[in-house]
Amino acid sequence: MSVKPFKLLNWLGRDPHGIYFLGPEGSYSHEVASLFQGRPVPVRTITEAFSSALKGGAAVVPVENSIEGPVNETLDNLFQHKEIYVNAEVEKEIELVLAVNPTVSGISQVRKVYSHPHALKEAAGFLERHGLKEMEVVESTSKAAQTASVTPGAAALCSKLAAELYGLKVLTEGVQDHVNMTRFFLVSTKPSYQGDKTTILFTVPHRPGSLFTALKAFAERDVNLTMIYSRPLKTSPWKYYFYLELEGGIQDPMISSSIEEARSLTSELWLKGSYPKRGVSNP
């Protein structure tokens, strides 16, 4: 049996619900879910991964890509489900391949390319250079591989692993336009307060300087912010919540005091947890 790098989260291995991931088998989310102790369980969407984890177990979800930016569905689910916390972060190198249905013998014969919207953006330059204009968005890169395997003339942008799993022929490896990294979270209903990074969500009053005032709590203590995004509240037009990640864990008094001060300066603030950060590259 292979050694699981996150075996310290050993409650996962005993949880009968398993670890939900964006399926089918062979997605990048699946590769990350396999790093944890516990049984990986495929679901159709990121939102379904969250709603499954609400009932027990955990979910592995993509949160940000270095080329395409944040995964809005993940940020919005973290905001919607206040009882879901971040337990771990995994940064993974994403190596995309162009893999084809066995009926295709060369790139000029490809009629349509299937993939996840993020992956299509991550290899946009490659697709353009090869005149691959016909594209179809599907739920994940592994779904793309599965679809291409039963569609003559089709190709998928997916991992080498997914190409093998669904019997596709790899035409070109490393088709991403730049160094391509995606960060994933392991989330569950179990709060976690130890680690190298912390995620918070907050809203601020709609008046000049309110975001600036909230962020001063971090600047004054030299706390390094690593990601900040605003997303629509949806329930109220042109109002937003802020998603923020910072370096350091809540076990550090400097971090906890900056968050407590920010709490007093915002309308509402939710601590989504402190968690360990880990990097993995392709085998």
Ligand SMILES: O=C(O)C(=O)C[C@]1(C(=O)O)C=C[C@@H](O)C=C1
């Ligand atoms: O489709 C997959 O394989 C996923 O795990 C999703 C996802 C993403 O949402 O960013 C993960 C990594 C890649 O960046 C492309 C797609």
